[in-house]
Amino acid sequence: MEIEITRAEKIAETLEQLVFSGHYKDGDRLDEIKLAESFNVSRTPIREALQRLVLSGFAEQIPRRGVFVRLPGPVDLMEMFETMAEIESACGRLAASRITDQGLELLRATNLRCQTAVEKQDLEGYYAENEVFHQTIYRGTANGFLEKEALRLQNRLKPYRRTQLRFRGRVSQSMSEHLLIVEALQAGDGEAAARALRDHVAVQGEKFQQLMVSLNS
Amino acid sequence: MEIEITRAEKIAETLEQLVFSGHYKDGDRLDEIKLAESFNVSRTPIREALQRLVLSGFAEQIPRRGVFVRLPGPVDLMEMFETMAEIESACGRLAASRITDQGLELLRATNLRCQTAVEKQDLEGYYAENEVFHQTIYRGTANGFLEKEALRLQNRLKPYRRTQLRFRGRVSQSMSEHLLIVEALQAGDGEAAARALRDHVAVQGEKFQQLMVSLNS
DNA sequence: GTCAAGATTTTTGTATACAAGAATGATTAG
DNA sequence: CTAATCATTCTTGTATACAAAAATCTTGAC
Numbered sequence: 001m002e003i004e005i006t007r008a009e010k011i012a013e014t015l016e017q018l019v020f021s022g023h024y025k026d027g028d029r030l031d032e033i034k035l036a037e038s039f040n041v042s043r044t045p046i047r048e049a050l051q052r053l054v055l056s057g058f059a060e061q062i063p064r065r066g067v068f069v070r071l072p073g074p075v076d077l078m079e080m081f082e083t084m085a086e087i088e089s090a091c092g093r094l095a096a097s098r099i100t101d102q103g104l105e106l107l108r109a110t111n112l113r114c115q116t117a118v119e120k121q122d123l124e125g126y127y128a129e130n131e132v133f134h135q136t137i138y139r140g141t142a143n144g145f146l147e148k149e150a151l152r153l154q155n156r157l158k159p160y161r162r163t164q165l166r167f168r169g170r171v172s173q174s175m176s177e178h179l180l181i182v183e184a185l186q187a188g189d190g191e192a193a194a195r196a197l198r199d200h201v202a203v204q205g206e207k208f209q210q211l212m213v214s215l216n217s
Numbered sequence: 218m219e220i221e222i223t224r225a226e227k228i229a230e231t232l233e234q235l236v237f238s239g240h241y242k243d244g245d246r247l248d249e250i251k252l253a254e255s256f257n258v259s260r261t262p263i264r265e266a267l268q269r270l271v272l273s274g275f276a277e278q279i280p281r282r283g284v285f286v287r288l289p290g291p292v293d294l295m296e297m298f299e300t301m302a303e304i305e306s307a308c309g310r311l312a313a314s315r316i317t318d319q320g321l322e323l324l325r326a327t328n329l330r331c332q333t334a335v336e337k338q339d340l341e342g343y344y345a346e347n348e349v350f351h352q353t354i355y356r357g358t359a360n361g362f363l364e365k366e367a368l369r370l371q372n373r374l375k376p377y378r379r380t381q382l383r384f385r386g387r388v389s390q391s392m393s394e395h396l397l398i399v400e401a402l403q404a405g406d407g408e409a410a411a412r413a414l415r416d417h418v419a420v421q422g423e424k425f426q427q428l429m430v431s432l433n434s
Numbered sequence: 435g436t437c438a439a440g441a442t443t444t445t446t447g448t449a450t451a452c453a454a455g456a457a458t459g460a461t462t463a464g
Numbered sequence: 465c466t467a468a469t470c471a472t473t474c475t476t477g478t479a480t481a482c483a484a485a486a487a488t489c490t491t492g493a494c
Contacts, residue, residue: 005280006477032446042479047447048268055272063222064446064485079362086307086363094299145296146303223447249476259449264477281455281476 007041012049014039019058019069020159026071030059057156074215077160078203081211084153085201088134091141091150092193096185099140104186107136111178118171126171127162133178137197140185163214164207174200228256229266236275236286237376243288247276274373291432294377295420298428301370302418305351308358308367309410313402316357321403323353328395335388343388344379350395354414357402380431381424391417 015035018024030053035046050067053059060070072080095103110133117125134154138147165171177200184192203211232252235241247270252263267284270276277287289297312320327350334342351371355364382388394417401409420428 008477009280033444043446044478044480048264048477051265051268052272055269063226066446076362079360082311082360083307083363083366086310087303090300090303090307093303143296143299145293146300149300225447250474260476261448261450265447283476 006045007039008045008048008052011035011039011041011045012052015049015053016056016058019053019071024069024071026069026073028069030067030069032066074212077211077215078208080153080157081160081201081203084157085198085203087146087150087153088137088201089194089198091137091146092181092185092197093190094143094146095137095140096188096190096193098142099137099185103136103140104182107133107140107182107185110136111175111182114175114178118175123165123171127165130165130174131158137181137185160211160214164210166214167210170207170210223262224256224258225262225265225269228252228258228262229269231256232266232270233273233275236270236288241286241288243286243290245286247284247286249283291429294428294432295425297370297374298377298418298420301374302415302420304363304367304370305354305418306411306415308354308363309398309402309414310407311360311363312354312357313405313407313410315359316354316402320353320357321399324350324357324399324402327353328392328399331392331395335392340382340388344382347382347391348375354398354402377428377431381427383431384427387424387427 015030024030030050032043032046032050035050036043039046050059050061054061054067058070059067061067099107110129114126114129114133117123117129131154135151138150138154141147165174177196181193181196181200184196232247241247247267249260249263249267252267253260256263267276267278271278271284275287276284278284316324327346331343331346331350334340334346348371352368355367355371358364382391394413398410398413398417401413
């Protein structure tokens with residue numbers, strides 16, 4: 001966990017959470033003065049935090065006008081999930097020939113914890129372990145840059161993935177897909193791992209409807 | 218072309234160019250005060266520009282210490298090129314079934330201009346057309362998010378690609394690879410396009426040596 | 435009553451002032 | 465002469481002040 005020292009960073013983190021959690025509507029202006037008051041700081045750290053939001057894609061800045069929340073619409077989300085599927089796929093291909101035995105072991109262990117979380121109906125726990133599962137694959141690529149890019153997108157899509165997993169049958173299906181992925185990685189079959197991960201992450205068929213439904217909540 | 222209004226944005230752009238062009242060494246501290254003096258502005262816009270550099274990955278910020286240039290080393294570059302290869306590959310796969318006839322036509326036209334640039338020994342022109350070639354493929358994915366991500370990385374790797382193309386035989390080899398890519402896209406063969414683009418961008422064999430050599434210049 | 439032009443207010447972008455932590459150097463004890 | 469501690473200086477982070485542009489409101493003409 002990174003230690004954050006400056007107020008601007010803490011504020012940026014908090015604002016990201018607020019945007020994530022739907023506290024703001026799309027198009028809302030992020031008023032520097034009001035934010036400064038509510039955070040009990042001056043406009044300076046607020047402005048730095050807003051810049052971070054803009055550069056992370058959560059907001060848009062119109063010069064001399066202000067910063068506005070930009071929540072992804074259905075099309076944006078589809079595009080982001082498709083991109084994520086391709087990136088995870090690439091991670092799988094590379095990890096298949098590079099992941100360490102420790103990595104594979106961690107993958108299996110994480111999968112087990114996923115399974116127990118499912119059995120205990122611990123959705124929150126499942127989210128967390130599922131994240132670790134994918135992050136372990138990113139790490140397995142032995143490509144720090146790709147890993148960071150994957151983490152960035154994973155974080156960006158996190159809230160939407162959560163809502164998706166709430167649908168009936170999704171969790172158990174997801175679990176069996178995980179097994180396929182581990183098998184492919186264990187066998188060192190890059191193409192199979194790439195395919196399995198792409199299918200796992202991609203939003204197609206049933207999942208498309210579910211994503212669209214979850215957008216109206 | 219985007220219009221930039223605020224000074225901070227112009228300064229950020231200029232600083233990026235300076236870091237790109239090797240004006241700073243790795244680890245150099247970007248002194249706010251000196252930069253402010255040299256740009257004839259106050260520290261405020263400088264700080265905003267520095268933040269942009271940090272979030273783009275060109276520099277690193279250590280709280281209460283300052284901002285330091287972070288140029289990619291050999292390992293970072295290999296990782297970035299590998300990631301780029303995978304992303305371009307993904308673009309190829311998606312574009313194969315989505316690129317419009319206009320897109321294909323643009324691709325062929327751009328390739329022709331590449332060819333004439335080669336014949337005229339116009340390396341600068343070749344760089345530009347080559348960029349357009351790849352950007353046309355990004356556009357062909359019909360995925361705006363992926364397109365933007367690809368453009369980001371392309372921009373980040375631009376200076377290194379340039380040095381690479383200066384090696385004997387690279388340009389003509391690159392040209393024939395372009396033809397392969399266009400063929401695959403035209404045939405709608407996603408897998409072939411993916412493979413062709415990955416091989417085209419990937420740094421392997423001869424190209425690895427060339428990249429390493431070009432780093433010491 | 436409506437629309438437009440000008441004045442006023444608000445808000446962003448920039449400059450400057452100030453506070454706190456880090457780096458540097460000096461001074462003194464060993 | 466070396467090392468450690470303290471003081472000084474410098475730099476960053478934050479607050480405040482100011483300027484310019486945009487938004488809003490008012491007033492007047494039609």
